[in-house]
Amino acid sequence: MQITQDLLQALPKHIVIHGDEMTRPFECDGLSMYRQKPLAVVLAENIDQIKTVIELCKIHNTPIVTRGAGTGLAGGALPLENSVVLGLSKLNKIKAVDPEARTAVVEPGVRNIAISEAVAQHNLYYAPDPSSQIACTIGGNVAENSGGVHCLKYGLTVHNVISINMLTIDGEEVTLHRDDDGIGLLALMNGSEGLLGIITEVTVKLTPKPERVQLVMAGFDDVRVCADTVSNIIKAGIIPAGLEMMDQFAIGAAEDFTHAGYPRDAKALLLCELDGDEQSVEQELTKLLALFSTASTVKVATTEQERLTLWQGRKSAFPSVGRLSPDYYCMDGTIPRHYLADVLEKITHFSAHYKLRVANVFHAGDGNLHPLILYDASVDGDIEKAEALGTEILKLCVDVGGSITGEHGVGIEKLNAMCHQFTADELDVFHQIKDAFDYSGLLNPGKAIPTLHRCAELGSMHVHNNELPHPELERF
């Protein structure tokens, strides 16, 4: 293809990857269910090379798919047919740290955890911690507005980014700052999934390490009791730094990998982390332990090592489940917290109906579910069943007033579900916003926002306000 030739001519050879054989390992991201080989992959080493890629792709009318570490779970970095993948993993320098102002300026390919490691000497860290933080990049985090286990108290990526530099489709550099006058362009870029611009630099806010961090684990014999405890903690006026829930299946899988000492026979467990100054943590701990009186096991982490091991089990839970099933499909719906118990019960029914196992491990504190649907892609019909089950779960989330995705993004995977959450008018606005940034439509086209045509074909799935599906669920 001409574009490949032109890229090879304009850029150093070692950063242009082309041909079927070499581009194949880029054909998917963390969601390997969808695969598509790109024409070429460019691993840019500086901004000028990115500009060159944009320029050539515009000339050849070739879509650009930006890629960080490819850990995305919605197919955001899935290449498109005849596209060029722009990989930013080589741009991994931390450019500046200002411990006084508590900021760090980093290139887009810097791994999330690398920021915290680099500023640890100043007793600071970068708060948003997706479970994939060991590998995922800050550029990907901004593009997905990633969350993590500590977002309940410290916010999502959007709350922790001070400014970004981005390149427009015309190759122009634009700086967007939190304190900009007028509309929130920086906020808009968070979660824009590579459709509006290419993020080339990020200034993040750093958080001082709290004086004390206290993790408590509680195992419950009953899922409902566990779920209700989540609401009760918030009701009691506590905002934990992290509040995570795992069901029995996930507990077992994580325990196999980490040997963290999770209670295998509990039906569900909570990991609740308190942080702050010594006194407030002690007070909250007393309250928390009282709330855990309904638990069957309670373990208060006594050493930093114990705390980290307990978290490692949680953070490795998805791939750990991978030991138990050839494939899994990770959902990401959010719901108002007080529906937790009801929705989990429904998911159990769906699971029985479709005869596919579902493991639950999720950010309970902010109502962000992660049902993992286990299936085997080599069994005929399993993929379809998994997708149908997933759709049911997402519809349920929207119906109780939640969202189809809390942090993983829409990508390619949740396009149909978008039709359920938004009206044609709202989708129309989304498409126009894309045009306002990218008139050429070459930046990751076809992702994140379904075409109106697609939604029409699916049949109007959007539920209007006056209809009430699942009337059996109590509403507020």
Added chain:
Amino acid sequence: MNIEQIQQQVLQAKPLQIIGNNSQLNTHFANTLNMSVYSGIVGYQSEELVMTVKAGTTIAYIENILAQSDQVLPFAVENKQSTTIGGAYAIGSPELRDAVLGVKVIDGKGRILNFGGKVMKNVAGYDVSRLLVGSKGQLVAVCEISFRVLPKAYAIPSSTRASIEPSQSEAKQQIKQNLKNVFDPNGIFI
């Protein structure tokens, strides 16, 4: 007043200036859309840490309701008695933007649109509810706003910060202009 009546006003209007309680903006135009009559709490459950209110509700009223559950707003607003939440949203501040979870708006074509939601985390579609914070009434008529609230113990001290010179560029101006055309192609909102 109900939302359809607001919608009618938008559909009939030539240039229209949106006002809250008239606290911040001076009106020089005959056509104003007075949102202060569209007020009240739409939904509030303290354990969810989320409140949804109509745009004309004053900050003082909201804080009063929150106080009954020992909760507070996570952002600071001046002139609480007269400022409406819609007005505060239109003027905008980074902390207010942080707290916003969802909005119901009417765009320049008179379409009622919902963006974001009532849950803490939501990345479906572009984050329009945070984009429009600071839109000064010039892009849409904001009707309802959902935002995050905090237990009193976690109240954030209202920040005083050094103002930084926002960086401007032609490309950025162009994007802003394009977005104005997305929400208000006929220039209804001034």
Added chain:
Amino acid sequence: MQTKLPKALANTAHGKKAADILSSCVHCGFCLATCPTYQLTGNELDSPRGRIYLIKSALEDNQFSPSSIKHLDRCLTCRSCETTCPSGVKYSELVGIGRELIENKRPIWQKVARYGLRQFLSKPALVNLTKPFTQHSAIQSPVIERLATKGRVLLLTGCVQPTLTPNTNHTTKNVLTTLGYQVEQTSQQSCCGALDHHTSASTTALIKIKDNLDKWLALIESGLEMIISTASGCGVMVKDYPTLFETDDAYYQKAITISKHTKDIAEFLVEQDLSSLPKKKVKIAYHAPCTLQHGQKLPNLVEGLLTKLGYELTPITDSHLCCGSAGTYSIFEPSTSKQLRDNKVENLTQSQPELIVTSNIGCQLHISKGTGIPVKHWIELLDCSAALMEV
């Protein structure tokens, strides 16, 4: 990950094993973070996930050219990815299958070079000839002799160790003797097979290994307590012998027995009373070989032991990363190898140690080429007779 192997392959033992390993990989990318080659190049193709994909692709009958081979060759088999992988992917077994597969696709000049090196290194007579140029450390103390009171152990002497770093085996013998063990030694000829295995000469490797298994099993049956390795590269190879045989192969059970009876010297010593051993007053930095921390999955073992003995160890940045030695790697991939070594030396010398110690001869020789600070096997710190003289 969904994998569709062609029927002919899917039904073979190799194929089944590969399919199993591939399906346990969920393509999450966690392993990218700790892979030394990915850290250097930032290229998916030089990452564990990328290599797994290349192998998958080859097994699925797709094109597999020297370009792919290049990225597999760049892998150090350090197995850092295995330590990181939450899904339990047996990367090294997969890459073993992959390497065998590519062996016959290599260009002829590569085959010749690999054959030559293998022949050279595994022939003691040849290696010994180079002694005047390559010897790293000489024996520094007299041999201790004492009556065995506890039992017999077999020391794996290694194929190049006796020539290049004779003091390691020497000290080990003295320490074990001091502790009351009777030490037997393997001959230099009975190499563990790692060299052949890593350059994909499985048949040659298997002949040696079967021979070892038979000999050592006989010793165990006659009451030998433990097989002890002082080079973690040999240790991991012996411990992994069972993965080389099908479960219905007669040698499989033998391999399991031998594997269970093999320990790294540190593993053996942590269970002993070491109070009689001396401590030298030097400031040290410890390099943990991949074959020990990732391969044998014994992280922090030596660090703990040395701390117990009274040494103060400062944490080493990126201690999970390979030093670039990786068996014959430093010969076939010199530039990556050198870059990794430079990074390693920088991290090891941050605390300005007087001496660097490690657990594997490969790392020892490789690192010492990059620094003026002496590099030894940590066991040499325990040289009983030398210490006696010092006190």
